[in-house]
Amino acid sequence: MRSIRTIGYVALFLGFVxxxxxxxxxxxxxxxxxxxxxxxxxxxxxxARNAPSLLVEISHRxxxxxxxxxxxxxxxxxxxxxxxxxxxxxxxxxxxxLLAVLLVIxxxxxxxxxxxxxxxxxxxxxxxxxxxxLLAVLVVIVVRSGGVGADSVPARYERTVRAGxxxxxxxxxALVFGALTANTPGAxxxxxxxxxxxxxxxxxGPLYIQVTHRIIAFLLLGHLVGIVIxxxxxxxxxxxxxxxxxALGVVILQIxxxxxxxxxxxxxxxxxxxxxxxxxxxISVVALTALATGTSGxxxxxxxxxxxxxxxxxxTPEGVST
Numbered sequence: 001m002r003s004i005r006t007i008g009y010v011a012l013f014l015g016f017v018x019x020x021x022x023x024x025x026x027x028x029x030x031x032x033x034x035x036x037x038x039x040x041x042x043x044x045x046x047x048a049r050n051a052p053s054l055l056v057e058i059s060h061r062x063x064x065x066x067x068x069x070x071x072x073x074x075x076x077x078x079x080x081x082x083x084x085x086x087x088x089x090x091x092x093x094x095x096x097x098l099l100a101v102l103l104v105i106x107x108x109x110x111x112x113x114x115x116x117x118x119x120x121x122x123x124x125x126x127x128x129x130x131x132x133x134l135l136a137v138l139v140v141i142v143v144r145s146g147g148v149g150a151d152s153v154p155a156r157y158e159r160t161v162r163a164g165x166x167x168x169x170x171x172x173x174a175l176v177f178g179a180l181t182a183n184t185p186g187a188x189x190x191x192x193x194x195x196x197x198x199x200x201x202x203x204x205g206p207l208y209i210q211v212t213h214r215i216i217a218f219l220l221l222g223h224l225v226g227i228v229i230x231x232x233x234x235x236x237x238x239x240x241x242x243x244x245x246x247a248l249g250v251v252i253l254q255i256x257x258x259x260x261x262x263x264x265x266x267x268x269x270x271x272x273x274x275x276x277x278x279x280x281x282x283i284s285v286v287a288l289t290a291l292a293t294g295t296s297g298x299x300x301x302x303x304x305x306x307x308x309x310x311x312x313x314x315x316t317p318e319g320v321s322t
Contacts, residue, residue, distance in 0.1 A: 001084075001086065001087070001145040001146050003077055003081075004074065004078055004081065004087070004097075004141070004145045005142060005146055007070065007073055007074045008074055008138060008141045008142040008145055008147065011067065011071050011138050011141075012135065012283070014063065014067040014070050015131070015138055016279055017063060018060070018131070019128075019131050019135065019275070020272065020276045021059070021060050021063055022060060022127075023271070023272055023275035023276070024272055025056055026182065026183070027268050027271050027272055028052075028053065028268070030052070030056035030057045031057065033051065033053035033055070033058070034054060034057050038112040039061065041054060041058045041061070042054075045058075061111075064107075064111065068108065071097075071100045071101055071104045071138075072101060074097050074100065074138075074141065075098055075101045078092075078093045078094045079097075082094050086144075091144060092144065093144050093145055096140050096144070097141055099137050100134060103130060103133055106130055107130040107131055110123070110126060110127045110130055111127060113127075121180065121184050124179065124183050125176060125179040125180055125183060128175065128176075129172075129179075132175055132279075132282055135279070136168075136282070139286040139287050140286070140290050142287075148287055148291065149237075149242070149291070150291055152237055152239050153291055153292070153294055154294070156292070156293055156294035157231075157234070157292040160227065160230070160231060160236060160240060160289075160292035161293055163226070163227045164227070164285065164288050164292050165289055166223060167220065167223055168282075168286055168289055170216055170219055170223060172282070173216050174213060174278070175278055177213035177216060178213050178274075178278060180209045184205065184206055185206070186201070187202070187207075187209045188210070188266060189201050190203075190206040190210050191207060191210045191262075193262065194259040194262045194263060195214065195218075195259070197211070217251075217255060217258070218255075220251055221248075221252070221255060224244070224247055224251055224285075227244050227248075227288075228241075231244050239291055240288065240291050240292055243284060243288035246284045246288075247284040247288055250277060250280050250284050251281055254278060254281055257270060257273050257274050
């Protein structure tokens, strides 16, 4: 699995950078830097113009091309090694790697639609949702190939899996409403002050969108606190504990960045950091859920070694389903 895991890490990193850079494109107003041309930029993939908006947008497209190549390489590696233990089958990496190829193609096509429709909010949000779905699939591939400590998880932690799915749903909704807040006219400034609205400048839809975004964020914070406490009480393995603590730490930092962003009247730098932290939160929550599913990241040989009598009696911690 090592080569698949390495390519998976590379693809995940490129995906993270691509989502963050996409936010920079939006924040700097560079989304139409290449006009309505796609995939080229004014008839060329290496345009002679040097306008800042063009350079930002074309760099984002180069990043998309690099990510696409990494995902294709990942699928190819998984397909070549499909007969090795743990690579194919329901808990393997072949199926999610093929899904990743499909998602990267659909996301690229939606990128074209986003440009052709001149950055309409609904299309931009859908584009982000596709990008986050791709990141989730890449995280699953990394975990199933033994990354982020997956090989140390002996069994499925059923309660943590259920809690992780709920956390992932809340995180996804927070991301969607965050994108709506950023792309709906008036929504970003509708509620000034944090955590409550000291000044309301917009009413109706824009206000409801931002307030809903905040409520979901605080619900997620409380839910992750509960997950960390539950995991510690049940004595689950270190990799799962670390993933939960990481997710909680990221959501705390995300809320602090959001507070500073609102109080400082939405400076571009903090808006970019806010997007980066939200993406990191999504990755950490999906990783937590994937890790808690158990031994899918192990090969059969690793499971036999882990459970062999030479390692002592195999104990099942409380709350674990075997």
